[in-house]
Structure formats: structure tokens, C-alpha cells
Amino acid sequence: MAEFELIERIRRRAGRRDDVVLGIGDDAALLAPPAGHWLVAAQDTLNEGVHFAPGSAPADLGWKALAVNLSDLAAMAATPAWALLSLSLPRADAGFVDAFVDGFMALAAEHAVALVGGDTTRGPLSISVALHGFVAPGRELRRAGARLGDEVWVTGTPGDAAAALRLGREAPAALRARLERPLPRLAAGRALAGIAHACIDVSDGLLADLGHVLAASGVGAEIELARLPLSAALEAALADPAARWHCQLAGGDDYELCFTAPADRHAAVRAALAAAATAGTVIGRIVAGGDCRVIAADGRDWTPPARGYQHFGSNA
Amino acid sequence: MAEFELIERIRRRAGRRDDVVLGIGDDAALLAPPAGHWLVAAQDTLNEGVHFAPGSAPADLGWKALAVNLSDLAAMAATPAWALLSLSLPRADAGFVDAFVDGFMALAAEHAVALVGGDTTRGPLSISVALHGFVAPGRELRRAGARLGDEVWVTGTPGDAAAALRLGREAPAALRARLERPLPRLAAGRALAGIAHACIDVSDGLLADLGHVLAASGVGAEIELARLPLSAALEAALADPAARWHCQLAGGDDYELCFTAPADRHAAVRAALAAAATAGTVIGRIVAGGDCRVIAADGRDWTPPARGYQHFGSNA
Numbered sequence: 001m002a003e004f005e006l007i008e009r010i011r012r013r014a015g016r017r018d019d020v021v022l023g024i025g026d027d028a029a030l031l032a033p034p035a036g037h038w039l040v041a042a043q044d045t046l047n048e049g050v051h052f053a054p055g056s057a058p059a060d061l062g063w064k065a066l067a068v069n070l071s072d073l074a075a076m077a078a079t080p081a082w083a084l085l086s087l088s089l090p091r092a093d094a095g096f097v098d099a100f101v102d103g104f105m106a107l108a109a110e111h112a113v114a115l116v117g118g119d120t121t122r123g124p125l126s127i128s129v130a131l132h133g134f135v136a137p138g139r140e141l142r143r144a145g146a147r148l149g150d151e152v153w154v155t156g157t158p159g160d161a162a163a164a165l166r167l168g169r170e171a172p173a174a175l176r177a178r179l180e181r182p183l184p185r186l187a188a189g190r191a192l193a194g195i196a197h198a199c200i201d202v203s204d205g206l207l208a209d210l211g212h213v214l215a216a217s218g219v220g221a222e223i224e225l226a227r228l229p230l231s232a233a234l235e236a237a238l239a240d241p242a243a244r245w246h247c248q249l250a251g252g253d254d255y256e257l258c259f260t261a262p263a264d265r266h267a268a269v270r271a272a273l274a275a276a277a278t279a280g281t282v283i284g285r286i287v288a289g290g291d292c293r294v295i296a297a298d299g300r301d302w303t304p305p306a307r308g309y310q311h312f313g314s315n316a
Numbered sequence: 317m318a319e320f321e322l323i324e325r326i327r328r329r330a331g332r333r334d335d336v337v338l339g340i341g342d343d344a345a346l347l348a349p350p351a352g353h354w355l356v357a358a359q360d361t362l363n364e365g366v367h368f369a370p371g372s373a374p375a376d377l378g379w380k381a382l383a384v385n386l387s388d389l390a391a392m393a394a395t396p397a398w399a400l401l402s403l404s405l406p407r408a409d410a411g412f413v414d415a416f417v418d419g420f421m422a423l424a425a426e427h428a429v430a431l432v433g434g435d436t437t438r439g440p441l442s443i444s445v446a447l448h449g450f451v452a453p454g455r456e457l458r459r460a461g462a463r464l465g466d467e468v469w470v471t472g473t474p475g476d477a478a479a480a481l482r483l484g485r486e487a488p489a490a491l492r493a494r495l496e497r498p499l500p501r502l503a504a505g506r507a508l509a510g511i512a513h514a515c516i517d518v519s520d521g522l523l524a525d526l527g528h529v530l531a532a533s534g535v536g537a538e539i540e541l542a543r544l545p546l547s548a549a550l551e552a553a554l555a556d557p558a559a560r561w562h563c564q565l566a567g568g569d570d571y572e573l574c575f576t577a578p579a580d581r582h583a584a585v586r587a588a589l590a591a592a593a594t595a596g597t598v599i600g601r602i603v604a605g606g607d608c609r610v611i612a613a614d615g616r617d618w619t620p621p622a623r624g625y626q627h628f629g630s631n632a
Contacts, residue, residue, distance in 0.1 A: 021354055022456075022458065025532070026392070026459050026532075027392055027515075028356045028388045028389055028391075028392045028394065029356070029358070030354045030355070030356060030451070031354060031355040031356075031357060032355070035351060038337055038346045038347060038348055039347040039348070039349050039355065039448075040346060040347075041344055041345045041347060041400060041448070042343065042433060043400040043401075043434045043444070043446050044435050045402040045437055045439070045442075047404055047439030047440070047442075049439075050438050050439050051437070071343075072344045073343075073344055075343040076343055076344045082357070084357060084358075084359040086359050086360070086361040086444045088361060088442065116357065117357060117358060119360050121361055121366065121367070122366050123361070123363030123365075124440040126363075126404065126440070130359055132355075135346070137337075140338075140346060142338065142342055143341075143342050144342075201343055216341070216342075
């Protein structure tokens with residue numbers, strides 16, 4: 001099987017949008033952005049042995065490669081539209097490509113994303129997706145913007161994906177699904193436009209990612225362990241509270257949103273999340289300074305063993 | 317060195333453009349496309365051991381990773397603007413990243429391209445660039461559109477990069493430069509808008525890439541060996557004419573443009589190329605059918621040992 005046959009297999013299932021003037025099959029894609037909007041662009045790569053284990057199901061990899069990029073657009077309150085896919089494979093494997101595209105397009109269809117270009121090439125298994133969407137000027141959410149008095153929120157139940165990674169083959173299905181098929185929070189991101197002050201997606205761990213918001217905003221935060229949302233699956237899977245806190249605060253791969261909003265807009269946040277059918281929990285507040293304190297139920301500081309995923313170096 | 321320090325090293329030298337609302341440092345870039353234009357998007361990946369040899373100079377890799385994508389935009393007659401860079405590295409190597417970005421930005425600056433996002437991650441050395449530009453609707457060049465009676469043109473002197481690859485350390489500097497620092501033909505592509513009928517960039521080999529134009533256009537071609545432009549460096553480096561023809565017709569990595577234009581617009585093509593300071597040569601013509609004949613000086617067909625680079629499978 002040559003590259004061109006692989007590309008043809010992908011092209012046949014690439015999805016359609018009226019704003020795709022010319023999709024897969026030329027030197028570049030031609031796309032018609034909507035007038036009066038900003039283009040929102042993100043690119044993330046997943047490498048075998050680093051971001052996923054050898055032998056991972058190709059359909060899960062397709063789903064996840066798109067999900068991690070959709071999550072970036074969710075954190076900007078953007079509406080996704082077009083994806084480019086670079087797929088490096090050790091050998092031309094039509095079965096792998098078909099299953100991969102099945103998983104990719106299953107999630108793409110949910111968010112009306114069309115696959116418009118990219119390349120397939122030989123190399124160690126690696127997936128790089130560039131994703132494009134739109135946002136009306138001023139409606140975007142940024143990392144910078146958190147203010148004193150803001151509440152710190154998180155969607156869903158972070159820590160589930162980290163627990164699945166920790167438990168490996170022993171992980172229950174509910175946790176594994178969170179690791180293998182994350183659900184990017186696009187509806188929530190868009191609903192929070194005009195309400196939230198700052199937003200980021202939790203890819204490297206709640207404390208690490210919240211830390212980026214704090215650094216960009218020039219503020220600090222206090223997070224309360226007792227307020228961390230805990231899924232029934234995580235509670236059942238890990239008996240030790242400290243192990244759960246570690247997953248919740250330092251575990252990556254959840255792709256929830258962490259955002260801040262004024263305390264006096266609490267009801268508006270609740271309504272926005274309800275409209276987006278997304279659970280959300282206040283876990284703390286923005287304070288002066290630049291640090292993030294984690295406060296235990298007894299009022300003492302709790303020091304996590306690690307703050308999040310380090311792409312280079314040791315991970316606790 | 318953590319990922320965030322690497323990103324900061326890249327961010328400091330990412331280049332500026334007025335249409336970059338928010339560049340490196342958030343979940344996604346915010347970009348302001350010009351009104352009334354199509355967005356042109358391409359993504360290409362280079363893997364160590366496949367697209368470049370282990371030990372290649374990082375500055376050359378930075379240059380080339382952008383060049384191959386600029387070449388795709390050149391073939392569409394687009395004007396480039398914004399790049400996303402995904403860089404996978406076996407370890408966090410600040411010296412490598414600095415030199416890589418030097419090479420990348422040296423070419424980016426020539427074409428007013430800003431680096432606006434992407435990621436750095438651990439993995440086998442691999443570079444994936446997504447490049448964005450613009451073209452006015454109807455001014456784009458496509459692979460489809462070649463017509464009976466068109467002349468077939470190529471810019472520059474294809475085969476030089478393939479000869480450099482073949483000769484390895486023995487290759488003269490003039491040929492090595494063509495392999496390591498290809499010059500994408502953006503000015504030529506734009507100058508040919510409204511004149512050329514079809515265009516492609518020569519990345520996999522002249523016959524292979526011209527074959528894509530013929531397939532997309534539903535036509536055939538006749539190419540004359542005697543008309544192939546030959547650089548002095550290639551003539552000096554390879555004494556055997558058949559070895560040279562093989563480099564010229566089946567060698568990849570030249571990133572010249574191959575295009576077709578009506579014979580009665582020959583003077584207009586000449587003027588456009590002169591305005592773009594780019595050499596160009598008529599090497600044949602579009603004919604009926606779907607095949608590409610290669611005709612030797614004695615009028616007989618010449619069969620090349622291979623038609624171009626195969627991404628999966630054996631390469632002659």
C-alpha cells in the first residue's frame with residue numbers, strides 16, 4: 001500500500017463542511033473563514049510510549065488525538081471547524097488507518113469538524129493534529145484575566161484519567177473511558193464566554209494548569225481538598241484519600257476546564273454550565289500573591305507529591 | 317529543562333505580525349484573517365531516519381521543516397502568514413532547540429511568517445509544521461486544470477537535491493545547499509496566478525508529482541529529456557546522463573514548482589517568472605490520455621528506474 005492509497009482511504013471519510021473550498025488532495029487546503037471572526041489554531045502531538053502505550057487501540061488514538069486539540073479550543077471558547085492530520089506509521093497498515101480514522105471521525109462528527117489535509121509518512125508511531133476554529137472578537141477566554149475574589153471552578157471530576165493510568169489493566173471501565181475517550185468541554189467553554197475571567201484545559205494536571213492561569217494573571221489561589229469533585233468510580237477504585245488527591249490535583253489527561261469567574265456571577269456560571277449539560281464545582285478562590293495553596297480539611301496546607309506532568313524529566 | 321522553558325526559548329524568537337492577536341503561550345493562537353480571502357493550510361512532518369539523516373544540523377532541519385510547507389503554499393499561489401510547530405525531541409536540549417529555531421526563523425523572516433503555537437514533547441526526533449496563508453478567491457493554483465496544448469514547465473534545476481542525497485558526504489556544496497536549504501518558490505507561485513492552469517511542488521520527484529497533476533486534470537504529458545534544465549553542479553557531479561535523468565525525474569526534495577500554462581501565454585509566463593526572479597524551463601507538453609511519456613533525444617521512449625519517492629515501500 002502506497003501513501004496515496006492511504007490518503008485516499010482517509011479522504012473518503014474526511015467529513016464535509018460548506019466552508020471547505022478544497023480539502024484533502026491538493027498541495028494545501030482552501031478554507032473560507034467566517035467574516036468578522038478570529039481564527040483559533042492549536043496543534044498537539046501524541047507519541048507512542050510517551051502519550052500512549054504501545055498496543056493502544058487505534059480507534060482510541062484517533063479519538064484522543066482530536067480530543068486533546070478540541071480541548072484547547074474549548075478552553076478558548078472557540079467553535080471548531082477544520083483539522084489537519086499528520087500520521088507517522090512504522091508501516092502502511094490499512095487496518096490501523098481505517099480504525100484510527102473511525103475513532104477520529106466519530107468525535108469529529110460530534111463537533112462538525114472536517115478533516116481537510118495533512119500527511120501520512122513513515123516513522124515511529126506519532127500523531128500530530130492541527131485544529132482550527134473561530135471565535136468572535138472579545139468572546140474568547142484566555143489564561144490571563146483571573147482577578148482577586150474570583151472563584152476557581154473545574155468541570156467534571158478530574159483525576160479519573162490519572163487513576164486509570166495508575167491502575168492499568170485493573171482500572172474499571174468508567175475510569176478507562178475517561179483516559180481513552182476524553183470528552184472535550186466545548187459547549188461549556190462557549191457558554192462561559194462573557195462570564196469567566198480566565199480558562200485553561202486540564203491536560204497536565206490541575207495544579208500545573210491552574211499555575212499557568214495564575215502566572216498569566218499575576219495572582220495566587222487557594223484550593224480546598226474537601227471541595228474537589230470526586231467521581232464514584234475514583235472513590236471506589238482508590239481507597240487512600242491522599243492517592244485520590246494526587247490523581248485529582250496532579251494527574252493529567254482529564255481534559256476538563258479549569259476557570260475563574262467572579263463570585264457574584266456564581267449563578268450565571270451555574271446557568272451556563274447547566275445549559276451546556278456540564279457539571280462544575282467551585283474548588284477554591286483567587287487570592288493575592290503568585291502561589292497556589294492547597295488546604296486540607298483541618299485547615300493545614302497539603303503538599304502534593306507532584307504538581308503535574310513534566311514533559312521532560314521525572315514524573316512522580 | 318522543562319517543556320515550559322523550551323517553549324519560552326521559542327516564544328522569544330517567534331516573530332511578529334499585526335494579525336497575530338495572541339501567539340505562543342495560551343491554549344491556542346488567536347489570528348485575524350484578512351477579509352475576503354481564503355485561508356490556505358498545509359501540514360508536513362519530517363522524521364529522523366526517514367526524511368533526514370541522524371546527526372543533521374538542527375538549523376538545517378528548522379529551515380527545511382518550514383521550507384517544505386512554504387513550498388506547498390507556493391504551489392497554491394498563496395501568501396504565507398502563520399506557522400504552528402510541533403517538535404518531538406528525545407530529550408530537552410536547549411542547544412538543539414536554539415539552533416533549530418534559528419534556522420526556522422531565518423526562512424520565516426524572509427517570508428514574514430510568525431510562529432504562533434504548537435508544542436514540544438518527548439519522543440523520537442520528529443518535526444510537524446502546520447502553515448497558514450491566504451489567497452484571493454479564484455487566484456489559487458490547483459493540481460486540476462491542465463489542458464490539452466498546455467506547455468509543461470518546471471522552475472530551477474530539479475535533481476540537485478537527489479544528487480546530493482546520492483553522493484552523501486562527497487556532494488559538492490552547491491548540491492548540498494539544495495538538499496539542506498531548499499528555496500520555496502513563493503514569488504513564482506504568486507506571479508503565475510491567473511496565467512498557469514495547474515501547479516504542484518516537486519517534493520517526491522518530477523514524474524510522480526506531475527503524475528498527480530495529470531490524474532487530477534484527466535490528461536497526459538510528453539516530457540523531453542533534452543529539455544530538462546541541468547545545473548552546472550549536477551553536470552559536474554554525475555558524468556552518466558542516465559544517472560542525471562534519474563535524479564531530475566525521480567528525485568524528490570527539490571521543492572521546485574511544476575506547472576502547466578497555455579502555449580500562447582508563453583511570453584506571459586516568461587515575464588511572470590522574470591518578475592519573480594525565478595528561472596523556468598518548458599520541458600514538454602500536455603497531451604490526451606493519462607500517461608506521462610518521457611522522450612529521449614533519438615525520439616524513443618525512456619523508462620526511468622523509478623518515478624519518485626515512495627513513502628511506504630521500496631525506493632529505487
